Amino acid sequence: MNIKVSNLSKVYIKRNKRIEVIKDFNYLFESGKLYLIKGESGKGKTTLLTLLALLQNETGGEIYFDNEKVNSLNNERKCSIRKERIGIVFQDYNLFEGLTVLENIILLDVCENRWNKQEIIKKATEILDLLNLGHRATHYPFELSGGEQQRVGIARAIIKNPSVLICDEPVSNLDDENAKRIVDFINDYCHKNNKLVIVTSHNEYFDTYSDQILRF
Ligand SMILES: Nc1ncnc2c1ncn2[C@@H]1O[C@H](COP(=O)(O)OP(=O)(O)O)[C@@H](O)[C@H]1O
Ligand SMILES: [Mg+2]
Numbered sequence: 001m002n003i004k005v006s007n008l009s010k011v012y013i014k015r016n017k018r019i020e021v022i023k024d025f026n027y028l029f030e031s032g033k034l035y036l037i038k039g040e041s042g043k044g045k046t047t048l049l050t051l052l053a054l055l056q057n058e059t060g061g062e063i064y065f066d067n068e069k070v071n072s073l074n075n076e077r078k079c080s081i082r083k084e085r086i087g088i089v090f091q092d093y094n095l096f097e098g099l100t101v102l103e104n105i106i107l108l109d110v111c112e113n114r115w116n117k118q119e120i121i122k123k124a125t126e127i128l129d130l131l132n133l134g135h136r137a138t139h140y141p142f143e144l145s146g147g148e149q150q151r152v153g154i155a156r157a158i159i160k161n162p163s164v165l166i167c168d169e170p171v172s173n174l175d176d177e178n179a180k181r182i183v184d185f186i187n188d189y190c191h192k193n194n195k196l197v198i199v200t201s202h203n204e205y206f207d208t209y210s211d212q213i214l215r216f
Helices: 045-052 075-085 101-111 117-130 146-158 176-193
Strands: 003-014 017-029 034-038 060-065 086-089 164-168 196-201 212-215
Touching: 003 045, 017 045, 034 045, 034 176, 045 164, 045 196, 075 086, 086 146, 101 117, 101 146, 117 146, 146 164, 146 176, 164 176, 176 196
Parallel strands: 034 196, 034 212, 086 164, 164 196
Antiparallel strands: 003 017, 003 060
């Protein structure tokens, strides 16, 4: 899936002050490519990702998924498009503390009765193995390192095989080995499966793997 944005803008109002975070941004994100958004903290990287993932409304402009204009759809429709096509990895993992690794990954699919449970567990187990987390399936988030939690977040995002994977700072706060493992995995997801991947980062790990670098 391609994502096209035209004249996208986002303004926050904070203590009666207008903060224009995204201003007349035009871009075409194409499937099969890995886009790296770099920039200092506060430049609007997370904001852009939340707009592309339809998690909050833009102030102006348009967002197209392939040729469908999606930003003006109602919330219910946005939500179903997001569930179907977009995997999101949040910077702070957002795992459910009371659920095991495996439960975190399959929760949404089980709730929505998307596949049968045995099938989902099999798929989740395969993804965990790929991410070197097979031995952690029955552990709880608090028993895992930051790098392991980050990988659980990635597993949860890709179990539904989304056309678009959006990752906010997926390798911040990780040691070198864990960071490289995640970069490899995300790179493969993009380039071996012809997926659109958009990543933000303030360090160098993704530089040589990305097809385009956008500087904010
Ligand atoms: N919900 C919000 N309300 C008001 N201001 C916000 C909100 N979210 C982000 N901002 C402000 O927008 C700017 C960009 O934030 P963000 O998109 O998180 O940047 P980055 O991810 O590049 O660090 C910052 O100045 C931040 O304080
Ligand atoms: Mg951010």
